[in-house]
Amino acid sequence: MLDTAPTDRVRLPVTRSGLRADAxxxxxxxxxxxxxxxxxxxAGLYGDDTLxxxxxxxxxxxxxxxxxxxxxxxxxxxxxxxxxFFVGGSxxxxxxxxxxxxxxxxxxxxxxxxDDRRRATIVRVVIIVGMFVWLLVTMFQSATAPxxxxxxxxxxxxxxxxxxxxxxxxxxxxxxxxxxxxxRAYLSxxxxxxxxxxxxxxxxxxxxxxxxxxxxxxxxxxxxLHDVVAHHVSxxxxxxxxxxAVMDRDPDAARTALIGVEASARSALAxxxxxxxxxxxxxGEAVDGSTLRLDDLAALVAHARENGLPxxxxxxxxxxxxxxxxxxxxxxxxxxxxxxxxxxxxxxxxADVRLRYSADSVELEIASAGRLSSPGTxxxxxxxxxxxxxxxxxxxxxxxxxxxxxxxxxxxxPVRSEVLA
Numbered sequence: 001m002l003d004t005a006p007t008d009r010v011r012l013p014v015t016r017s018g019l020r021a022d023a024x025x026x027x028x029x030x031x032x033x034x035x036x037x038x039x040x041x042x043a044g045l046y047g048d049d050t051l052x053x054x055x056x057x058x059x060x061x062x063x064x065x066x067x068x069x070x071x072x073x074x075x076x077x078x079x080x081x082x083x084x085f086f087v088g089g090s091x092x093x094x095x096x097x098x099x100x101x102x103x104x105x106x107x108x109x110x111x112x113x114x115d116d117r118r119r120a121t122i123v124r125v126v127i128i129v130g131m132f133v134w135l136l137v138t139m140f141q142s143a144t145a146p147x148x149x150x151x152x153x154x155x156x157x158x159x160x161x162x163x164x165x166x167x168x169x170x171x172x173x174x175x176x177x178x179x180x181x182x183x184r185a186y187l188s189x190x191x192x193x194x195x196x197x198x199x200x201x202x203x204x205x206x207x208x209x210x211x212x213x214x215x216x217x218x219x220x221x222x223x224x225l226h227d228v229v230a231h232h233v234s235x236x237x238x239x240x241x242x243x244x245a246v247m248d249r250d251p252d253a254a255r256t257a258l259i260g261v262e263a264s265a266r267s268a269l270a271x272x273x274x275x276x277x278x279x280x281x282x283x284g285e286a287v288d289g290s291t292l293r294l295d296d297l298a299a300l301v302a303h304a305r306e307n308g309l310p311x312x313x314x315x316x317x318x319x320x321x322x323x324x325x326x327x328x329x330x331x332x333x334x335x336x337x338x339x340x341x342x343x344x345x346x347x348x349x350x351a352d353v354r355l356r357y358s359a360d361s362v363e364l365e366i367a368s369a370g371r372l373s374s375p376g377t378x379x380x381x382x383x384x385x386x387x388x389x390x391x392x393x394x395x396x397x398x399x400x401x402x403x404x405x406x407x408x409x410x411x412x413x414p415v416r417s418e419v420l421a
Contacts, residue, residue, distance in 0.1 A: 014071040026068035033060030033098040040094025059088040078106040111182015292331040309342045310350040317357030329389035337366035337409040345370030369406040
């Protein structure tokens with residue numbers, strides 16, 4: 001038996017199609033009750049005690065019509081049908097089939113459609129107990145009636161006793177089946193509702209996960225574009241400014257600077273092309289050897305020197321193998337730090353890049369000297385990107401001005417850290 005404590009709502013309100021189906025069922029049972037009563041009357045089922053057809057018609061309406069609302073008001077319908085069945089049986093209405101079917105459906109519906117399981121149990125138990133009390137009373141009356149008509153009563157297990165026991169067993173099976181099948185239907189509905197709810201939750205989680213994946217991809221693309229574009233455009237700005245300054249008095253120097261602008265533009269386009277190829281590749285894996293590595297830091301430092309930022313570079317310790325993602329992130333952090341030093345360090349800016357390997361970590365440090373031209377209070381996208389790269393590499397990063405002037409970026413990544421995608 002199901003738990004009889006009240007539960008959350010499982011059954012939704014009955015639909016119009018459900019009401020139409022119940023109305024059709026009630027109409028069919030009404031016709032069946034009228035026919036059954038009429039045929040029973042013709043057959044003289046109860047002899048001279050048979051009621052008139054008008055009473056039989058009234059009984060048919062009382063026992064069948066309420067089923068049109070059986071799923072909307074299951075408790076009221078069940079009690080109404082049970083009362084009509086009791087009155088009809090007491091008055092010897094000649095229908096012997098349809099009333100039983102209607103009562104079975106009414107009791108079943110209470111078990112299958114009432115969300116308050118305690119109330120469903122009480123209603124069904126009241127009906128079943130009432131019917132069995134009525135049955136026992138009629139059995140006692142039949143057993144004590146002073147008549148020799150009907151089945152023989154001779155012997156301990158006479159035909160009459162066998163018939164009474166058969167009546168009792170049939171009613172036990174009848175009401176037990178209605179009770180059990182109603183509970184099973186409700187349990188199936190609850191399991192279906194739980195499955196539908198879980199399906200909705202999974203769909204919602206899938207949508208959230210997809211949205212998060214898209215957002216992460218957008219952040220990653222924005223970070224890569226910022227690092228590529230900001231670095232090269234900054235260098236092009238410095239070179240173009242130098243060309244403009246010496247254009248009149250030193251055309252050769254201006255030409256050299258413009259060649260540098262062209263080279264920076266070509267490098268920017270090449271990196272953008274590599275980035276786009278990587279994004280188009282299955283799984284986002286780098287293609288054609290386009291992944292940046294720590295071995296490229298020397299070329300990055302040389303590029304910074306060529307574009308007006310005196311920079312030193314040193315590697316301390318024995319290099320250890322690192323995942324490609326970590327190497328790309330370390331390179332991009334160094335690139336962004338040097339770009340910021342060139343843009344904001346003033347005319348006397350310089351930088352020192354150190355890459356340190358130890359037994360359990362690799363540390364990248366970019367210390368720039370010079371006076372910040374526009375310190376501001378708002379964190380730029382470059383700094384945000386550096387913090388994101390540190391987190392994606394499983395490391396920690398320090399970013400901020402140095403007490404003696406300049407700016408410091410220090411990124412430390414454990415060698416065996418779990419790299420996030």
